[in-house]
Amino acid sequence: MQWNAVPDSIRQEIEDTRAVPLIYVLGIIISLAHVYFNIFADIAVLQQNILHFAGFILLCGLLKPLSLQRHLAILDKLWVLAIAFSAIYLLFAEDLIYERGVRLVPLDWLCGSLVILGAIDMTRRATGWVIPILIVTAISYLAWWGNFVPGVFQFKGLSLETLLFRSIYGDDAIFGNIARISASFVFMFILFGAFLLRSGAGDFVIHLSKSIASRLVGGPGIVAIIASGLTGTISGSAVANTASTGVVTIPLMKNAGFSPRFAAAVEASASTGGQIVPPIMGAGAFVMASYTQIPYSTIVMVSILPAILYFASLVFYVRTESYKAGLTRTMEQAPPLLPMVMREGLSFIVPVTLLIVLLVMGYTPTYAAVIAIIAVIVSSWFTPNKMGLAAIADAFALGSRNMVVTAVLLCSVGLVVNVIATAGIGNTFSLMITEWSGGSLLVALLLVAVASLVLGMGLPVTASYIVLATLSAPALLQLMANVELVNALSSGALSADVQAILMLVGVSPEQGAMSVAEAQALINDMPDEMMALLRPMLLDENQLSMLLLAAHLVIFWLSQDSNVTPPVCLCTFTAAAIAKSPPMATGFTSWKIAKGLYIIPILFAYTPLAQGDWLAAFQVFIFALPGLYAFTLVMQGWQKRQLKHWERAALAVIALVLLSPIAMAWQIAALVSLLAAVFYIGRGGKRASEWRLS
Template identity: 55%
Template sequence: MSTEPLDTDRDTADKLKSLELVQRPEGSGPGRFIYWAGVLFSLAHIYFNTLGTWSELYVSAIHFGGFALICALMVPGIKGARAATSKAVLVFDILVGLAAIACALYLIGYEDALYDRGVNFVASDWFFSALAILLALEMARRTTGWFIPCLIVVAMTYVFWWGPYIEGMFGFAGLSLETLLYRSYFGSDGMFGSIARISWTFVFMFILFGAFLVRSGAGDFIIELSRCAAGRFVGGPGFVAVLGSGLMGSVSGSSVANTVSTGVITIPLMRRAGFPARFAAGVEAAASTGGQLMPPVMGAGAFIMASYTQIPYVEIIAFSALPALMYFLSVGFYVRVEAMRSHAHAVELETRPLKEVLKEGWHFLLPLVVLVALLIYGFTPTYAAGVSIIAVVVASWLSKNPMGPRAVCDALAQGARNMATTAMLLVAVGLVVNVVAMTGIGNTFSLMVSDWAGGSLLITILLVGLASLVLGMGLPVTAAYIVLATLSAPAIYNLIAETRLVELMMSGGLPEAARMIFMLVDPEKVTALASPMSEAEARALLAQVPQDFTGQLMSQALDPTLLSMALLSAHMIIFWLSQDSNVTPPVCLTAFAAAAIAKTPPMATGFTAWKIAKGLYVVPLLLGYTNLIGGSTEEVLRVFIFGVFGLYAFVGFMEGFLEGRLNPLLRLLSGIAALAMLWPHHNLLIDLAGLALFVVLFLYSRRIAKAAPAA
């Protein structure tokens, strides 16, 4: 067992900085300007989200202009230590930020004039609309690299240039450049459209809420609470990482920031306890990735999902809780297995009494209680976040370090800094979403995926997973989710709804109005639909329904709530699969950040994190094939309970170890038990048989482990 202390020294700090954006120092002249600009801009956003009645388009433009200035000063246009501090680069960055503000002011001042002349562009319209798009490309390049700007250029040139030259289903007649610029800059679906609106409302308010929590000292309380709750379990330090990262991620919404903030504490703890360094880094990366799946914040995903599906935000986070818990339990199973194998359970973790920790920090729980209560009582997420921010400040007055004016300003400034790069990303991605809406390529892509999959939901999910992996090499999680949801959510939704429709046909419960639609296909089969039929017969009959009538058939046959749950399941599947770029080589920034702390090879750490985070691939299958979302209480609990044990059996199969080592035959039996509990079916006996087999393997492996020292 390694007892070498892990130093977070200058070498580790340099590695961490290499993973982040090259930024100007906070104490410099630009740093001071960013600080106070962030304070004022955060206050402006609070006003817009509470008392303001401005046009959403205008606020989106201001959101872009202000954060573009902050981002331009934070992230130099030319990377490198010397270039970042040179006066020439600073002047250029100031001009870039001022140009973005000019674009926002032009939209506000001259939009009415554009409509007064019949939406005919003059020279200034051409100039500012093109400049705004170029600035969005530049901001995306600074914050995420070249992938997103290249994607935007390819998408926009498809509209007015090379789309007409493509033959087949992806051919597009084309639109004029003037139309493209109008819809991208002045239109309500362009760079200042729905994605930008989500950015300055939900995303900003919750990022600001997280900044206030961190500044108030809640982060330290979460770590201490995690140590008390999990420190006494087998492999306690590993469970501290899982629980602490889950709690921190539930409010921060950033997997890399979560890894860096909690990893500097949990990774050394795990190493001292005897866990291998690479495994410790992998656990932290996998657990921090799960932070974006854990309500109430879930990164920006829950807010974008609410906008796409029109399902209330509070319902989305409610349905997300059990799947997220399954993911963290799956990571915890890896921790226990490795603790037994590495004998890390022999090291006792020093913890403070839970009563003492709660006595000192119970007030940090009040803002979360306020947030959840307001959401449950029907208040909007932005209003709930605003009140919760006030609750953070009030709650801090009960601690030893109450937040005064300076601390409040620090939180406002840090919230703006945290939001700057995300705001630029979301505004830029809005241009891609606009192209998809203009050209209808999303429907084409969905039809293509359905055609390739041959109507198989499993193959469709695998194709979307592959696409998310490819997109994740160049896009952050939120951007990958937006692009994939726009392109492939309809295909997954249709297949899930068709599965529910087939189940209804098999039970003989198809409503009469829906049966009448089948008269267009085979009138003789209408009477047969009143009685149960086999799955093959149901699918064969459904395949004969013309594509134009499929939507009407589903609306007639299925309950609207069931359809909305199918839509939510489709988006949830895509959202989960989009997370894999955090832990999947060759990108996996979260794993790289953990590797820098643990001083392990980055790529090897990435593969370890990928293995531990296998729940990212298993849980989406349950979302697609079971009633884990939207089912009755009995159905949901059954899927959850057997799914948890199935994940544990799956870990045993992957590792060849439970409480003790499994020989090849027992390892295979563990895989069979996992398959029995995870495979979608409606046979309770199969679930119980799989559970019984797993319990026998678990107890037998424990017996082997106890006999091993004696031998």
């Protein structure tokens, strides 16, 4: 069997899976069943979701046993089987429950309770204690203690029978919409990633990155950025991305002279960015498509320019650190680009390109993923790592194994989302954000950022996004729509219907166009009923849809920050372990390097960067790119020499103008100023190495 192009970490994972034949065979069966469900079968969504849950409960129980002692292990396996068979029973019991007028018999109670307890237990095994505690807290809120909460969050409670029924069969429950996304889009893309990894795409990504970046200043760091970004299109997991590419890129950066702390921080920041790189943007992107009802292909397309901005900001940090540390030499012995691509790259480039083309053409993500998987197999025969039946079986088993944590998490978090939807907590929380922000979109963004950081300390990124989107997306959408309404009102081009509504609130057409301040004051004071009438008159349906997407992208990006922001930052801690650097110090460095995760969401909120207008988005991109460079110089205090205080202050003003939604004339002036400043600094100062010699 061809192993040469398969990364060591993937090879070890496959060998571990093969070592337990039951896990290997079950993984293959689960993968084949999901391909059948998604492409060929015509079965009810509930059936697919329950079988998805039952299969991964079995696999999770085998991969993460409660005990290795013989007697306890037998009891544990019986417990896992009881959970899976209880789920299957609930599949056949649904019609009978409706025939009884939604009344549960003792066997319904037993199986429903076992499924919920099993989901809590498996989630604890897969992710730790935080999500199980959150599930128990949420369910008990509906059943009991919500009645004792004062104020707007008080909930009178549900009967235990109603609570159990809604937790199982509700649209947002354990077998609801999020489980459907997990069983279809997410699994198929994870499986596609497994085929890419088994075909040797991991090593190709590293070689491609070296060929591209070998002659650039800070080449080893740029290799890490490119490799982690490309690997992110395969793995769909930031921590897995860090572990798989970090073992290669971190030693590469350390050998080039970067400090272990900086090397680990670059790898963690780049791996986190892998979750925002199209076409595979982690499970959260599929949830976003379901929540917003916007095609996944649209989400992918509008995410291209923001992803480039984020990775460009990382490159800027690496280059300035290279100058700061005097590391201006390039890498050596980089493989020639074209021969390497022709020899190794077909099984990566052809399937990924085909996947993107199919998504743009409007094919469903599941269909596109299956065609791309077939393309991986076919194209591998034109590379040294040909995929035969054994390799295909490995990929099927690896795909199921890689999906275990995500599947258990997404199904179980449905229990929390069900509580939020049932109790109306989402609407209440959104109203509170609107009230606390005082109508300020910037303050609302800060509140969401703080909430995402707090949630991210205990929840995985996808769960953090799901909870935060459910709670705060409506508030962000309203505030972002208000910004567009202010722009429309201050333009002066108002229809007769709009003028009639404005007359009801004391604004006469004879007053002429309003100033921005007057329009903002009018929006803040206008009753909600009037706003509901005015909004569709000034903003068309497509504009509101893209504003909704932008609001969700804000939350999606901010949800990534917990990977690189102390005190709990799993990506950074993983990278620090590889680099042997202090975890917390590395965390603060990665937090600084990954500042694009905070800046770019502000662009989503205030500019057309993610609103579907490519010309307007490219205009934002053109000025945001140098703006991020100027911001990096301010943060680092270095270009080709150490910057003086007044130079950093001037660059801060330039960065603010380039990143702000103001008149283009001001941004052009700021861009010219930045070019002049870089030329002045480059000609007028010494490099770091010259400082050391003097």
